[in-house]
Structure formats: structure tokens, C-alpha cells
Amino acid sequence: MNITRRQAAAALTGALGLAQVKAQQRGAQPPEVHAVWAGASDAGASVESVRAFVAQLKRANIHKLVMCAKEGNGNVCWHSQRFPQLIAPRYKDFDLVENLVREAHGQGIEVHIWLIDFSEGENGAAFREHPEWAQVSAEGKRTNSETLLDRAYHAVWMCPAQRPGYTDQWLLPLIEELVSRYPVDGIHHDYVRYAGDVAPDTYCFCDYCLKQLPRHALLRWETGPRERQRVEIVRPRLEANWEATPDMLPPGWEQFDRREKADFFLNGRTLAGGPPDMRYFFYEYRVDQIARFVREACERARRINPKIQMTAAVFKNPIQSGRYLGQKWSDWTPWIDAFMPMNYRSHFLGDFDTYLAHLTEITARQMEWTRHEKPLYSGIFTSDLYKEEAASHTYPPEKLTRAIEAARAAKPDGIVIFSAGTLSRQNLWPQLEAVLVG
Ligand SMILES: [Zn+2]
Numbered sequence: 001m002n003i004t005r006r007q008a009a010a011a012l013t014g015a016l017g018l019a020q021v022k023a024q025q026r027g028a029q030p031p032e033v034h035a036v037w038a039g040a041s042d043a044g045a046s047v048e049s050v051r052a053f054v055a056q057l058k059r060a061n062i063h064k065l066v067m068c069a070k071e072g073n074g075n076v077c078w079h080s081q082r083f084p085q086l087i088a089p090r091y092k093d094f095d096l097v098e099n100l101v102r103e104a105h106g107q108g109i110e111v112h113i114w115l116i117d118f119s120e121g122e123n124g125a126a127f128r129e130h131p132e133w134a135q136v137s138a139e140g141k142r143t144n145s146e147t148l149l150d151r152a153y154h155a156v157w158m159c160p161a162q163r164p165g166y167t168d169q170w171l172l173p174l175i176e177e178l179v180s181r182y183p184v185d186g187i188h189h190d191y192v193r194y195a196g197d198v199a200p201d202t203y204c205f206c207d208y209c210l211k212q213l214p215r216h217a218l219l220r221w222e223t224g225p226r227e228r229q230r231v232e233i234v235r236p237r238l239e240a241n242w243e244a245t246p247d248m249l250p251p252g253w254e255q256f257d258r259r260e261k262a263d264f265f266l267n268g269r270t271l272a273g274g275p276p277d278m279r280y281f282f283y284e285y286r287v288d289q290i291a292r293f294v295r296e297a298c299e300r301a302r303r304i305n306p307k308i309q310m311t312a313a314v315f316k317n318p319i320q321s322g323r324y325l326g327q328k329w330s331d332w333t334p335w336i337d338a339f340m341p342m343n344y345r346s347h348f349l350g351d352f353d354t355y356l357a358h359l360t361e362i363t364a365r366q367m368e369w370t371r372h373e374k375p376l377y378s379g380i381f382t383s384d385l386y387k388e389e390a391a392s393h394t395y396p397p398e399k400l401t402r403a404i405e406a407a408r409a410a411k412p413d414g415i416v417i418f419s420a421g422t423l424s425r426q427n428l429w430p431q432l433e434a435v436l437v438g
Pocket of ligand 1: 135136159160161162204205206207208209
């Protein structure tokens with residue numbers, strides 16, 4: 001039904017690609033891509049409000065709109081046929097994705113649909129209908145039992161590993177529906193990881209993961225023998241005897257409860273008497289679960305629309321976020337068409353000038369980590385820039401310019417601003433226009 005519009009979208013994408021190719025042929029720097037993250041409320045729920053929003057994007061020379069359409073509570077802003085129970089009440093009579101794509105394409109702006117991937121609302125339909133898909137701690141609890149800074153934590157993180165589970169029964173079908181029914185230009189991953197702010201080392205020890213963790217690293221042969229194979233010490237350095245792959249699960253494993261198994265994965269040793277190195281396999285397991293989802297999402301989306309662009313909001317350091325969040329995004333270059341690291345000031349220490357220096361350094365390092373294989377848009381959060389002005393609620397526009405220039409100093413492929421809403425509240429659109437148009 002959307003063939004004409006899809007063709008139009010493909011032509012748009014092709015146009016931008018062609019401009020970049022031509023620039024490269026001339027030996028010139030390809031044009032800097034400008035993107036903005038936005039929430040549904042920024043676009044409203046009428047044709048007029050969507051038009052006014054798109055007009056603002058156009059004035060600021062934005063090429064790519066990244067619009068959140070699967071929200072933190074699990075609701076979606078399109079008329080889902082597969083999951084009608086997810087349609088946000090305020091969008092029951094107005095399909096935001098359909099309207100946004102039409103109006104943005106009319107102005108030559110791409111639309112990338114942003115999904116909150118693995119974090120769901122505790123009152124959301126996914127958790128209500130499938131509590132068994134949620135991540136589980138060593139104590140058998142879910143993430144909404146946690147507290148953060150003395151406040152209750154209401155997000156329920158879903159297990160990325162379980163099959164069948166949330167990933168293949170819910171999240172991937174939502175992506176497929178978007179790509180097949182709407183001429184969107186891209187799918188944007190967010191929360192594509194394990195929980196990091198509340199409990200980086202606590203999840204997931206659900207029944208499925210307790211079975212799969214040892215299997216993933218082949219810590220015990222499934223083909224026998226039934227008796228335990230102990231490590232044979234034939235090499236003088238204890239850890240050098242790993243290679244013959246002895247049984248690395250402790251005696252009596254089958255009788256261990258959830259807490260004891262979790263303790264082994266976090267504090268155990270692969271070789272008795274060796275270093276406490278078992279957690280390496282816990283982290284690798286999580287990294288592999290997230291990477292598998294990123295790959296599957298890309299493969300399924302490209303099968304429907306080969307021109308679809310897959311993008312992701314990621315933490316600033318893929319090596320460290322691999323350990324803490326299972327988000328080793330430097331490994332995702334085959335399946336991600338542009339990375340948008342959240343280089344927000346709140347993710348750095350120090351004063352504003354220190355942030356600017358670190359923003360240049362981290363943007364350069366991010367392109368090294370991804371080996372310049374895919375475009376990278378340095379992400380700036382406008383609210384975060386004004387820590388010093390918190391009491392006065394003033395937003396000196398030159399700070400936004402200096403942050404963009406600091407990111408530009410590393411020569412990234414683009415700049416992405418968080419967010420359309422904060423730009424409006426801080427009255428910073430005119431400054432953004434001056435920086436991005438001029
Ligand atoms: Zn799990």
C-alpha cells in the first residue's frame with residue numbers, strides 16, 4: 001500500500017548518499033549530518049502540530065529526525081495491528097508515524113523511529129502479559145524491586161536472552177511491523193543493553209540464563225562422561241591448564257539454588273586455586289545476547305527493506321559499556337549504519353572546559369573504536385550543558401555553540417542533539433539554526 005511513499009523514501013536516502021559519494025570523489029569532506037532526538041509530545045497529535053514541528057526542523061537544517069515511538073512505558077505511537085494494546089491513548093485517533101513520515105519527507109527530512117528496546121514499564125502490556133520474560137536477580141527479584149537514590153525504580157528490564165521471549169516474540173515483530181507498514185528511513189535502538197544505572201552486575205539470572213550461561217561458554221560437556229573431569233596439571237602455570245577444557249562447574253552444581261549459581265558466575269574460578277575469573281564468561285554472555293539482537297533486528301529489517309538504516313544511541317565507551325551493560329557497540333559495525341553515542345556532559349566529570357576537551361577526545365576515540373567503518377554522530381544533550389546555571393535557569397546560547405564546535409573538532413560524520421523538547425524549553429532553536437545553517 002505504501003509503494004509510492006517507500007520509493008520516495010528510498011530516493012531521499014539515495015540523494016543524501018549520492019551527495020556524500022560526490023563529495024568523496026572530489027576529495028572533499030562529506031557534508032556534516034545533522035540529527036535531532038525528539039519525543040512524541042514535540043510533534044503533538046494533529047497534522048498542524050506535526051507540520052509546525054517539521055518546519056522548525058527544516059529551519060535548523062536537520063537532515064534526520066530520530067523520533068521516539070516505543071516509549072519507556074512500553075506504549076507505541078503508531079497504529080500497531082500486531083499489538084493494538086500498545087497504542088498510546090493520545091494516539092488512538094492519530095497515527096504519529098504515518099503523519100510524521102509524510103510531512104517530514106515532504107520537506108526532505110528522514111524519519112528514524114526510535115525504540116526503547118529492553119526497558120519496559122511495570123504497568124506495560126509486555127510485562128503484564130509475560131512476567132516470565134523479565135530479568136531476574138540472584139534473589140529471584142525483578143528490576144522494579146530496586147531502589148535508586150532512595151527512590152523506587154519502576155522500570156522492568158526484559159531478558160534479552162530468552163527464546164522464545166521478549167526479544168523474538170515482541171521487540172523484533174514490532175520492528176518488522178514498522179519497516180513493512182511505513183516508509184520509515186531507519187530504526188533507532190535505545191536501551192539496547194542491560195541495566196547500568198541501577199544494577200550493572202545483578203542481572204540476568206532467570207531460569208533460562210542459569211541454564212544457558214554454562215552452555216554458552218561450554219563449561220561442562222553435555223556428551224559426558226557422567227563423572228566430573230578434573231583439571232590435569234601438566235603445565236607449571238595453573239591457568240595454562242585451561243585448554244583441555246575440564247569440567248568448570250563446581251561439584252553438586254545441579255543442587256545449587258539461584259543465589260549459589262549467581263555467586264559462582266560473579267565470584268567463582270574457572271580453575272580451582274586460580275584467579276576469580278568466572279565473571280568474564282558472565283560479561284561475555286551478556287555482550288553476545290545484545291549483539292545477537294542487534295544483528296537479528298538488522299537482518300529482519302533489511303529483508304523487508306534493504307535500504308533501511310539501523311542506528312543506535314550508545315554509551316560513550318564501548319569497551320567499558322561491554323563490561324557494565326553488555327553494550328560492546330564497537331562490534332556492531334556490520335549491523336549499524338550510524339552510531340549516535342550519548343556524549344552528554346552528565347556522563348563526564350569536571351567543569352565545562354574539561355567537558356569540551358573530553359568531548360573532542362571521546363568523539364575521536366569512538367571513531368577509532370569503530371575503525372571508521374560506519375558514520376558516527378556525536379550526541380550532545382543541551383540541558384546538561386547548563387550545570388553552572390542551574391539556579392538561575394538561564395541558557396547562554398554560546399555554550400551550545402562551543403559544545404558543537406568541540407565535537408566538530410574531532411571531525412565526526414555528524415552531530416545529533418538531544419532533544420527537540422529541551423531546545424524549545426531553553427529557547428535554543430535560534431542558536432542551533434545559527435550554528436547548523438551558517
Ligand atoms: Zn535471563
